[in-house]
Amino acid sequence: MLAASDGGKVELFSEFLDQPTFSGPGYEQTFVTYLGEKYVSRPPNAIVVVGQFALDYLLRHRAELFADVPVVHIGVDQSFVRSLQPLPAGVVGVPVVYDYAGTIEQALLWHPQARRLVVVTGVSSVDHERNATTRAAIASLARPPAVEFLTGLPSDVLASRLAALGTGDVVFTPGYYRDGAGRAFAPREAAELIAAASGAPVYGPYSTFIGTGAVGGRMPTFVEMGRQGARTLNAVLAGTPLTKLDLPEVIPAQVQIDWRQARRWGIGADAIPADAIVHFKEPSFWGRYRDQALLMVAVLLIQAALIAALLVERRSRRRTAAALEESETRMSLATRAASISMWIWDVARDRIWTTPRAAQRAGLPQESAIQFEQVLQTVHPADREGFDRAVRQAVAKRVELDVEYRMLQPGGEVRWIAARGRAENGAGERVTGVALDITERKTAELQAQKDRAALTHMTRVSMMGQLSASIAHQLNQPLAAILGNAEAARKMLERPQLDLDELKDICDDIVTENNRAAEVIRRLGALYKRGEMKFEPLDLNELVYETLDLVHTEMMNRHVVAATDLADSLPAVDGGRVQLQQVLLNLILNAADAMSGIEVTQRRLVVRTELQGTNVRLCVVDRGTGIAPEDVRNVFDAFWSTKAGGIGVGLAICQSIIKAHRGTLTASNNADGGATFCASWPVRQQD
Secondary structure, three states, X not given: OOOOOOOOOXXXXXXOOOOOOOOOHHHHHHHHHHHHHHOOOOOOOOEEEEOHHHHHHHHHHOOOOOOOOOEEEEOOEHHHHHHOOOOOOXXXXXXXXXXXXXXXXXXXXXXXXXXXXXXXXXXXXXXXXXXXXXXXXXXXXXXXOEEEEEEOOOHHHXXXXXXXXXXXXXEEOOOOOEOOOOOEOOHHHHXXXXXXXXXXXXXXXXXXXXXXXXXXXXXXXXXXXXXXXXXXXXXXXXXXXXXXXXXXXXXXXXXXXXXXXXXXXXXXXXXXXXXXXXXXXXXXXXXXXXXXXXXXXXXXXXXXXXXXXXXXXHHHHHHHHHHHHHHHHHHHHHHHHHOOOEEEEEOOOOEEXXXXXXHHHHOOOOOOOEOHHXXXXXXOHHHHHHHHHHHHHHHHHOOOEEEEEEEXXXXXXXXXXXXXXXXXXXXXXXXXXXXXXXXXXXXXXXXXXXXXXXXXXXXXXXXXXXXXXXXXXXXXXXXXXXXXXXXXXXXXXXXXXXXXXXXXXXXXXXXXXXXXXXXXXXXXXXXXXXXXXXXXXXXXXXXXXXXXXXXXXXXXXXXXXXXXXOOOOOOOEEEEHXXXXXXXXXXXXXXXXXXXXXXXHHOEEEEEEXXXXXXXXXXXXXXXXXXXXXXXXXXXXXXXXXXXXXXXXXXXXXXXXXXXXXXXXXXXXXXXXXXXXXXXXXXXXXX
């Protein structure tokens, strides 16, 4: 980690020469001018150059740019550093060894049957230098093999030549920057092309070739280069004199090998040096599943303990069940004897008889018959009309009465009552039933509804936490513009003559940017605000653009390209803006999560809207790993998740929101990879 001498933050600035793609005196002088003007007011405290090109360029133009600034070089070949000896004052670093000869020797050692070495290089100036280095390395071998140079061939011709190689050949390449057809490559790209086409094992001197299909070689690690460079730079920033730095002489090359390629080309484990770096080697069963195995043993022990406890519990439960059954029998007899909460209504005479407990609870006479109007007056005014309609409908149509209502007790307390009854013998003259106090159940239902709303709000706030970088970015832009305009206005006010028109334009810009920031805060406030779902006419495409704008920075941070495929003239929908935006945010973030394990260049999601009959469809399509077939039916289950650390409520909440819009939410796998989540609900009905 880098640290400033005063313990503060180290500012890093990066510049790229893009050599050898761009070169020549004119280009170099233009770059000198660019660097000089860029850093004229903020000269650096130290310069880090990576690679031979950068060091050579800086040394040739150092006097014009940063003559007295310390220079730390990283990843520069030892032979090039030696050619500069003695190094100019203020230049320090640890050179590396790109061991061409050692790589070739190691390749021939692993493939003793090989009789020919095939060398592949390109046509750029750097490629010619590396070709010469390769020739010198081969000449230095104690027993040089037969060599064939495939230099400057077009890539398609090169591929066909490489495909014809066999077990008697070994390929060595430092990569190339340009092929014979003039196509530009990075050395790693060239190595990948060569390894894919070659019928013989491929070796190279750079650790970046590991993973391209090359077997390996004797090569320095870029990790060690970075660590050593950071140590040197920290010492320079701390003010340590360069002559007092205790630096190693060189970062040596060491054997590195791709285990998959070793198995492919028959290189046994005993042939690999003990100090070699082996990449992509599968761990043993114990190495891979040690924690799981220990967990399984622990689970089995816990299960055994639980089974024993359950057996004891079952015996206890049986005794308890027998006692409970006896108690319930006695309670049932007592209930029937006392006619608890029973009632009988003589419809023709409008006389109601009920148990004393029920009459007392409702504040009705306990000794005399009660009229229906008296019962109706005990019902909460908001429920009175519905209760009256349900009772009279049950009597008129001779159907079962099943109604829930709120009852006002004499003390002012409100209780929830469920009334059940039916006409005797199917006639409507006499109705018998029971009244049950369901206050606790209703209270629990209302609490559950509040808890669901709270969970939905919590999930939305949690997502906003994930988007903190996007939120900061959206606010920083208008705030930076406001600051810039304010500073410009302050400078104008210091002038002898004031340009009021220009000042008015600056003020207008400040107002515009302020409104922009206020709009961001308004949208965020709506997402953070807790409240009931409010249905309103919505432009779904506008909601998509607003949501993508909100997650723009988050998608950039995750290297995800978010595209749209929106239907033209899409009709408006009735819906809760905040809740539908929560659904879309959840689907977009889930899609980004699903693509976290694939190549950056493949991370692309598409938000699509379309009209299907009388429904609109909102779909999010990703290129991730898709959904396992056995998991498709579970994706919308509450508390089910495939994410490490996920609690599994996001999609369940999304489904409940879409159901509240009289719609459906579905998930399916794409034929070409990834998954698609689609929400569908009716368009807005015109008045």
